[in-house]
Amino acid sequence: MRRRTPPPPSPLPQRDGIDPVRVRLPGDGAWATVREHLVERLGAARTGVVDGMLAAGQVVGADGRAVTPDTAYVPGMFVWYHRELPPEVPVPFPLEIVHRDDHVVVVDKPHFMATTPRGSHVTESALARLRRELDLPALGAAHRLDRLTAGLVLFTVRPEERGAYQALFRDRRVRKVYEAVAPYDPELALPRTVRSRIVKERGVLAAYEVAGEPNAVSRVELVGHRPSGLGRYRLLPATGQTHQLRVHMNTLGVPILGDPLYPEVTAPVPAGDFRRPLQLLARELEFTDPVTGTEHRLRSGRVLGAWASYDDWAASRAGDVPQ
Numbered sequence: 191m192r193r194r195t196p197p198p199p200s201p202l203p204q205r206d207g208i209d210p211v212r213v214r215l216p217g218d219g220a221w222a223t224v225r226e227h228l229v230e231r232l233g234a235a236r237t238g239v240v241d242g243m244l245a246a247g248q249v250v251g252a253d254g255r256a257v258t259p260d261t262a263y264v265p266g267m268f269v270w271y272h273r274e275l276p277p278e279v280p281v282p283f284p285l286e287i288v289h290r291d292d293h294v295v296v297v298d299k300p301h302f303m304a305t306t307p308r309g310s311h312v313t314e315s316a317l318a319r320l321r322r323e324l325d326l327p328a329l330g331a332a333h334r335l336d337r338l339t340a341g342l343v344l345f346t347v348r349p350e351e352r353g354a355y356q357a358l359f360r361d362r363r364v365r366k367v368y369e370a371v372a373p374y375d376p377e378l379a380l381p382r383t384v385r386s387r388i389v390k391e392r393g394v395l396a397a398y399e400v401a402g403e404p405n406a407v408s409r410v411e412l413v414g415h416r417p418s419g420l421g422r423y424r425l426l427p428a429t430g431q432t433h434q435l436r437v438h439m440n441t442l443g444v445p446i447l448g449d450p451l452y453p454e455v456t457a458p459v460p461a462g463d464f465r466r467p468l469q470l471l472a473r474e475l476e477f478t479d480p481v482t483g484t485e486h487r488l489r490s491g492r493v494l495g496a497w498a499s500y501d502d503w504a505a506s507r508a509g510d511v512p513q
């Protein structure tokens with residue numbers, strides 16, 4: 191099998207912890223100039239943006255030289271530029287480092303923070319913030335947590351080792367323990383293992399269950415409950431489908447507190463509203479380091495606000511309750 195030639199290194203540095211956009215010009219096409227292709231790629235409505243970037247020398251080739259409006263189109267050529275990013279509301283909670291060595295950084299991510307740049311959450315993502323705060327531009331994520339879920343996330347320091355750590359999660363060689371706060375149902379027999387087939391469609395906010403071979407398996411245990419009607423649950427996912435734990439808790443009739451999607455999709459939370467976070471926490475990660483052979487058992491130090499004080503959690507204003 192013929193190996194694909196890797197792209198050349200970026201001639202542009204990161205900006206705010208975000209890599210520049212890399213574009214490889216297609217091998218076929220009728221464009222006379224690089225400008226013509228970029229205008230078609232980005233859309234005619236952004237013609238002025240493309241022309242502005244070219245005039246300012248913000249689009250460069252592999253040699254770092256600026257692409258001009260009349261630079262000829264060369265099939266297979268690479269060009270780079272930085273996207274203009276809209277301002278983001280800062281997530282006002284710290285990233286706590288749980289473990290750091292020459293190979294990995296494991297952090298305790300707060301609620302409301304995306305793991306990696308996505309959609310409208312880019313410079314305020316955990317990855318971008320860590321790259322800036324730790325001065326580690328090559329840092330990458332080995333896996334992801336939902337933006338609304340807090341807890342442990344593993345990042346890799348060296349790009350050449352990233353695949354080995356990603357394989358840990360892909361091959362289910364990481365023991366993950368989550369914690370959730372949800373209604374208590376005395377008639378719900380626990381512990382139990384929930385198995386179902388979950389589908390998540392692109393562009394649809396909520397995942398859903400369908401008939402068929404299960405692709406999602408979760409063990410649900412009750413840790414404790416209170417007269418207020420709340421239960422504290424220990425969740426052990428054996429698979430990693432999108433929103434798996436949230437879907438399975440909803441299926442059991444005890445949806446996780448603060449969930450804007452289950453049992454029903456509610457109005458989007460305005461930017462900057464950090465009240466009543468989803469009461470789901472990635473509590474533990476346990477794995478054997480594939481590079482060093484070290485046995486790791488790492489634990490989040492966070493406390494779910496609704497379990498600490500439901501009244502405070504329910505009535506909290508932005509930033510009042512530690513996340």
